[in-house]
Amino acid sequence: MSYTILEKKQIAPQVHLMKVLAPDVAKAAKAGQFIILRIDETSERIPLTIADFDADEGYVTIIFQEMGKTTKQLAQMTDRDVLLDFVGPLGKPADVRKLGTVILVGGGVGIAPVYPQVKAYRDAGNKVISVIGARNKDLLILEDEMQAASDELYIATDDGSKGHHGFVTDVAKKILDSGEKIARIVVIGPPILMKVAAGMTAPYGVETIVSLNPIMIDGTGMCGGCRVSVGGETKFACVDGPEFDAHKVDFNLLMSRLGLYRPEEAQCQENHQCTCRSGN
Amino acid sequence: MMAARQAMPHQDAKERTRNFDEVALGYTEEQAIAEASRCLECRNPKCVQGCPVEIDIPGFIAQMKAGDFDEAIATIKLTNSLPAVCGRVCPQEVQCEELCVLAKKGEPVAIGRLERFCADHERKKGVAAPVRAQSTGKRVAVVGAGPASLTAAADLAKEGHAVTMFEALHDTGGVLTYGIPEFRLPKSIVRDEVEYIKQLGVDVKVDYIIGKIKTLEELKNDFDAVFLGTGAGLPKFMGIEGENLNGVYSANEFLTRVNLMKAYRFPDYSTPIKRGKHVIVVGGGNVAMDAARSALRLGAEEVSIVYRRGEDELPARKEEVENAKEEGIIFRLLTNPVRILQGDNMTVKGVECIRMELGEPDESGRRSPVPKAGSEHVIDADIVIIAIGTSPNPMILSGSDGLKVSPRGTIVVDESAKTSIGNVCAGGDAVTGAATVISAMGAGKLAAQTINDYLRNN
Ligand SMILES: Cc1cc2nc3c(=O)[nH]c(=O)nc-3n(C[C@H](O)[C@H](O)[C@H](O)COP(=O)(O)OP(=O)(O)OC[C@H]3O[C@@H](n4cnc5c(N)ncnc54)[C@H](O)[C@@H]3O)c2cc1C
Ligand SMILES: Cc1cc2nc3c(=O)[nH]c(=O)nc-3n(C[C@H](O)[C@H](O)[C@H](O)COP(=O)(O)OP(=O)(O)OC[C@H]3O[C@@H](n4cnc5c(N)ncnc54)[C@H](O)[C@@H]3O)c2cc1C
Ligand code: SF4
Ligand code: SF4
Ligand code: FES
Ligand SMILES: [Mg+2]
Numbered sequence: 001m002s003y004t005i006l007e008k009k010q011i012a013p014q015v016h017l018m019k020v021l022a023p024d025v026a027k028a029a030k031a032g033q034f035i036i037l038r039i040d041e042t043s044e045r046i047p048l049t050i051a052d053f054d055a056d057e058g059y060v061t062i063i064f065q066e067m068g069k070t071t072k073q074l075a076q077m078t079d080r081d082v083l084l085d086f087v088g089p090l091g092k093p094a095d096v097r098k099l100g101t102v103i104l105v106g107g108g109v110g111i112a113p114v115y116p117q118v119k120a121y122r123d124a125g126n127k128v129i130s131v132i133g134a135r136n137k138d139l140l141i142l143e144d145e146m147q148a149a150s151d152e153l154y155i156a157t158d159d160g161s162k163g164h165h166g167f168v169t170d171v172a173k174k175i176l177d178s179g180e181k182i183a184r185i186v187v188i189g190p191p192i193l194m195k196v197a198a199g200m201t202a203p204y205g206v207e208t209i210v211s212l213n214p215i216m217i218d219g220t221g222m223c224g225g226c227r228v229s230v231g232g233e234t235k236f237a238c239v240d241g242p243e244f245d246a247h248k249v250d251f252n253l254l255m256s257r258l259g260l261y262r263p264e265e266a267q268c269q270e271n272h273q274c275t276c277r278s279g280n
Numbered sequence: 281m282m283a284a285r286q287a288m289p290h291q292d293a294k295e296r297t298r299n300f301d302e303v304a305l306g307y308t309e310e311q312a313i314a315e316a317s318r319c320l321e322c323r324n325p326k327c328v329q330g331c332p333v334e335i336d337i338p339g340f341i342a343q344m345k346a347g348d349f350d351e352a353i354a355t356i357k358l359t360n361s362l363p364a365v366c367g368r369v370c371p372q373e374v375q376c377e378e379l380c381v382l383a384k385k386g387e388p389v390a391i392g393r394l395e396r397f398c399a400d401h402e403r404k405k406g407v408a409a410p411v412r413a414q415s416t417g418k419r420v421a422v423v424g425a426g427p428a429s430l431t432a433a434a435d436l437a438k439e440g441h442a443v444t445m446f447e448a449l450h451d452t453g454g455v456l457t458y459g460i461p462e463f464r465l466p467k468s469i470v471r472d473e474v475e476y477i478k479q480l481g482v483d484v485k486v487d488y489i490i491g492k493i494k495t496l497e498e499l500k501n502d503f504d505a506v507f508l509g510t511g512a513g514l515p516k517f518m519g520i521e522g523e524n525l526n527g528v529y530s531a532n533e534f535l536t537r538v539n540l541m542k543a544y545r546f547p548d549y550s551t552p553i554k555r556g557k558h559v560i561v562v563g564g565g566n567v568a569m570d571a572a573r574s575a576l577r578l579g580a581e582e583v584s585i586v587y588r589r590g591e592d593e594l595p596a597r598k599e600e601v602e603n604a605k606e607e608g609i610i611f612r613l614l615t616n617p618v619r620i621l622q623g624d625n626m627t628v629k630g631v632e633c634i635r636m637e638l639g640e641p642d643e644s645g646r647r648s649p650v651p652k653a654g655s656e657h658v659i660d661a662d663i664v665i666i667a668i669g670t671s672p673n674p675m676i677l678s679g680s681d682g683l684k685v686s687p688r689g690t691i692v693v694d695e696s697a698k699t700s701i702g703n704v705c706a707g708g709d710a711v712t713g714a715a716t717v718i719s720a721m722g723a724g725k726l727a728a729q730t731i732n733d734y735l736r737n738n
Contacts, residue, residue, distance in 0.1 A: 001487050024493045044550040069550055085450040087487035220448050222513040223533035256626040260526045264552035
């Protein structure tokens, strides 16, 4: 199959947004789900969250950060290029219901998957307080969109270049301490952020949901490579998730499994850099 | 004195452990005719009863004896649309060849190899493009692109129905593509078979998951009939300690990385795989053999099969067990893993195993193994591959209200392949649980017949 890139733009250093023509996926997509794409014949399959979708126009938006070979190769692509494969929507949709007031926390590129959820929680009649953060203000993505979609928006940067000087979890904690009744917190970002957030919210007894990002291949429940441990049970994140109860997730296992192919990934990038005119 | 069974020429055992090229090279024409000549052309051929699709075995073999390979393949194709595949992967020793009259003397006619020869002969010449049938105006959806679905789609297209095939992965073939390795079943063969059904007019859609993009509910309204050939792709784990450590793979993941994603050509292909030094594969079926032999080809120093029963109980094809042994795979039989031991950084260090003894026969008639107290021992390993079976892919079940499923997760069908939903049939591993290519094809064939009858009457 082939899927045309309608639009591609850089939205922050090493962070790109891409609108891909995939009408069947766009029609079925729901907040919280993801796609798996393959650039070309020799490419690997990589999962990316659906950051936005338009069923009428038939496109799906993805936002990705350059990490290694495949995302760097993807970053080189431009309008009207085609992707060989783009399959989805995968995973269970986020369990969005009317709950009252919810906090949605996005860290780094994790803001991208949080954005459609902000809209969905709002549409379901919730009051949405969003907290987004990044290392510095240049890396902060979707600020305007998040501002428009949320009832309240808070910002945190590690270096203090914008908003609270510190972590998004500090801001979320302040909101919890303010006494406002919070029905649920959704946290999406690097595993370490989700782990810290889980630890932070536990004493408050607030339901906390995270979206896990283990290494995946098929995304259809066929390989078991994406297995995570939740409440002592093994789950396949691609079909049983990607969202789970943060207080039950074994984050250490997740983080260690994410590091499994570090040596190969490094080798892969070296080889790639010799053969491609990557400017990054 | 009966002539001896012709041996299959193989790639040299040492040589082949360093490449992924096909191991069995196929008979030469002389060998094929010599082997065909051993067939007695029995009046009441028992062999045919052993073949799930009832190929006219003495018929095609007689044509081979006369050197008429074109006629022979035509005979085979009357009932089997994937002979190049079946000739290679059917467990002949428990099917057609088991019942051959010559089997009693230990050397049945090599029916599978002869079938393969005819199919390869035709492939070399180039398969003639099929003539498309007159359109019936009826539309059928076929879910999955494994052997069950390929067979059903071909048969339905030949009847003139407009067939659309939906496959979740980016490539067709099901297990033939992602599971069975290149050295046993070259992917070009599978690709040609899919090309053939496309020429029949089948519209093949990959990257298309039923249950996600569309539900079965929607599909059965959009189409006049539906066939489900979604396979048994959900891997089982043992539930022992250490199973989520880095370096523990399901056979499905290991083989998918190697076959579908071509990790054996990393980094030219970007999908990585861990190339272990000491690899343990748990299980004794075809899947275990394929995983073990793939690990060896990826450069492992030592690969062992750990299996809880004995040699006679190994469910793998005999030929592949022999090939594996020749290649140096170690068989640790009557041995069962107890837990996987952890090394640095949550990696695998070894597997603690226990010796087993065969006890009394169970309901299935097989003697079930029981652990021998105090026989625990540790085998060093950095990679462990679990190949203890799979169950049906559950994804099809979301949005399929009314589809009856057994407690094992298999789709329930009647003797004509009909499910509990009016215009929906199912077959293959999705119905039986993990079985064989030829039984999946047989089921696809039966379902096509049922659907065809249904469409003619509705
Ligand atoms: C459900 C899900 C949703 C995701 N959504 C997004 C998103 O919206 N935006 C975004 O930028 N990233 C997202 N990711 C992560 C993204 O898939 C990885 O960053 C990407 O695969 C890295 O590929 P690479 O070849 O460029 O880098 P590599 O150098 O190969 O890998 C860098 C790191 O990424 C992780 N990774 C590598 N391969 C995979 C894989 N096949 N699957 C998952 N992780 C992998 C590993 O931790 C690895 O160390 C998501 C992951 C999952 C599982
Ligand atoms: C490693 C291995 C080695 C084997 N060796 C042999 C052998 O030597 N001899 C032998 O006879 N048998 C062998 N088998 C068994 C044999 O391959 C299977 O019995 C056979 O492939 C089953 O065919 P199927 O068409 O029912 O399903 P599959 O081949 O499993 O195909 C099912 C297809 O459906 C797709 N699918 C699933 N759900 C959906 C959905 N919701 N929407 C769209 N698509 C979907 C899957 O992606 C898959 O491609 C082996 C199996 C394995 C795993
Ligand atoms: S299809 Fe399989 S069982 Fe039937 S004759 Fe051929 S090898 Fe034997
Ligand atoms: S049983 Fe054996 S000898 Fe008899 S027809 Fe079949 S293959 Fe030939
Ligand atoms: S990615 Fe293969 S089972 Fe989840
Ligand atoms: Mg990569």
